[in-house]
Amino acid sequence: MKVRSGFILLSVLTIILTAGVCLIWKPVLWSLVVTAPIILIGFYDLTQKRQTILRNFPVLGHFRYLLESIRPEIMQYFVETDTQGRPINRMFRSLIYQRAKDVTDTVPFGTQMDVYRSGYEWMDHSMYAIDKKIIDTKPRVLVGGKHCRQPYSASLMNVSAMSYGSLSKNAVLALNKGAKMGDFAQNTGEGSISPFHLEPNGDLIWQIGTGYFGCRTKEGTFCPDSFAEKANLDSVKMIEIKISQGAKPGHGGILPAAKNTKEIAEIRNITPHTDVHSPPSHSAFSNPEELIEFISLLRERSNGKPIGFKLCVGKQQEFIEICKAMIKTGVTPDFITVDGGEGGTGAAPVEFSNSLGMPLRDGLAFVYDTLVGYGLKDEIKLMASGKIFTGFHIARALALGADMVSCARAMMMAIGCIQALECNTNSCPVGVATQNKSLMSGLDVNDKSFRVANFHRKTLKSFTELIAAAGVDSPEKLERKHVNRRIGMNVIKKYDEIFPYTKANSLL
Structure with a gap:
């Protein structure tokens, strides 16, 4: 450099x-x-x-x-x-750095927020708090429905989707090595599986995007044979179809020519040193029934590994139609990842990031209630993704219906991201989001992998301590009534009032 x-x-x-x-x-x-x-x-x-x-x-x-x-x-x-x-408030950013560095993460002088502002949220504690020692600090979630032959025991918190290409080699290595140390999974992002995802041998969630990178024909369409080759790797534990992402739903992605090196082009089966666009929608399916058929195809070619899809909720009727297709065919995904419109770690058009896509809490509650209303939730695990930083954020997502969460922004900060906002220029000063070899060489993989594992461990520990204080002895027992939100100076509502539950099978 x-x-x-x-x-x-x-x-x-x-x-x-x-x-x-x-x-x-x-x-x-x-x-x-x-x-x-x-x-x-x-x-x-x-x-x-x-x-x-x-x-x-x-x-x-x-x-x-x-x-x-x-x-x-x-x-x-x-x-x-x-x-x-x-x-x-800068508290969350500082908290992530402290936990990643394994230093004291307590704060002096009480609450760091204006508790009387509209939107302030909190949980109710119990006079009869549970001893935190009896709660598992490494909770797991078994992902796999009736059609799955290789269910996966996932950590409650995992690394959300970030591609090699958007991230540097060292960043991917650090995240995967940290995931291996902490026994959780890393989502590959739609940029396919790179050698750096495989080298540390951490668990992977392979994401299949609209560009079908890593499993595409020369024309850019889906290739079942190349998919099967990668899907059956031991490191691949789950497979996720990316329908849309929170940062820019319905927009597609772009890998700038400056980041599209020869190595990345070989991994993605594309032409190097050119701007590469991911289409806004899939060519393998164009309606709910075809999506279900695609899920069945991936499950078959992966020998029964958990198959799911990720979406930022847009038109609600489209998700309802997917549920109807599940009932009609009897085929369900093993998991659904709900991304919030406020999420996203890479560059996106301002209008898309600010004004398109349903926010996480609204989208998550809608998806959960719709699945329950159609009698489908028992077969499908829900993963929440979108600005998950703290134990409270995990508890809030689980109270709304999630079974587990994933985070990207916090994991980037754990490996040194300072939000320099250079993600799309190939000049990230800390070597996280760049393909500049000199810049990325400054990111020490061994040191940063420990930080990833530290952040994961300490955040889950804080989550279990939080629910223990609320008198809840298991993540599965969190409900919407446990979370409060200030609507106005004199108006407070619980989440079950803001997001009323839908009765099981009521939509059938």
């Missing part, structure tokens, strides 16, 4: 120039009092592995950490705001 190589070159030139000049004018030796410590600090930055910013930007990177260290005192002068000018 230019900064790294520039520092080394400048250091060498400074030493040579100082040595040469001091032969003529000895007082120049005093300049070493200033330059020598800077040079030594820079070379230490280059060799340490815990902080990517310092590896990629020796010496200069310390200014960022200096500002970060005094941030609590100057926060009132640097308040982040949303599009409507309202302050955004």
Whole structure:
């Protein structure tokens, strides 16, 4: 990288120039009092592995950490705001970093939020709280319906879909190695299975997108034979059909030419160094019955592994028609991932990210209630995806009907993402979302994999402590009545009032 190589070159030139000049004018030796410590600090930055910013930007990177260290005192002068000018709390970002680094994650001075603002949410605790020691801190969920021959025991929290190509090689390696250490799964994203997903041997959820990368013909249509080859890899535990994603539903994706290296092109079976677009919809199916047939085909060619699909809820009637097709054919997916319109880690058009797609809580409640109303929920597990950061976010999703969750943004932060907003420029300064070899080399896989495992472990631990305080001894027993939301200054409603339950089989 230019900064790294520039520092080394400048250091060498400074030493040579100082040595040469001091032969003529000895007082120049005093300049070493200033330059020598800077040079030594820079070379230490280059060799340490815990902080990517310092590896990629020796010496200069310390200014960022200096500002970060005094941030609590100057926060009132640097308040982040949303599009409507309202302050955004930074607590979640700091919490992720703390848990990933396995340092103290408690906070002083009480609640960090305005508890009287509309939208504030909380859980009811119990006078008869349960001893947290009796609750499993590593809860699992068995995924696999009546047609599944290879059910998978999944962790309650997993890594959401992020492709190799969007992410760097080192980022994928760190996430998968962390997943292996923590015994949870990594979703490959629609960019197919790369060697870096397989090297650490962590569990995979293989996502099949509209571009059918990794299982496509030369024309870009689905290829059953190449699918079967990858689907039967030992690392692949579940297979997910991506219908839509929260960041840009109905838009499709793009891999910029700058990121489309020869290696990525071979993995995806595409032409290198070109912009690659994923279509907005699938060519393998165009109606609910064809989707069900596609699910059956994937289940057959994968020898009975769990098959599901991911969607951001749009037109509700379209999902209802899928449920009707399940009843008509007797075939159901093993899981459904509900992505929120507020989710997404990559670049997307502003209109799509802000104004298209149902938010997670609304979409999740709708999907759960519809499945229950049609008598289908017992066969199908629900996964929630969309800004899942904390134990409370997990509890809230489960209360609405999810069986498990996945997160992308938080996992990116665990491996060092600082939200530099350079995801679409190939110049991510911490080597997470780039194919620039110099930048990605600053991301140390071993150190960051421990951080991924730490974040997963400590977040699930906080979740189990939270439900224990609420008097709930199992994740399956969380209900909507456990979560409160402030609607106005004097109006508070429980989730079962905001999202009333649908009676089982009532829609039949």
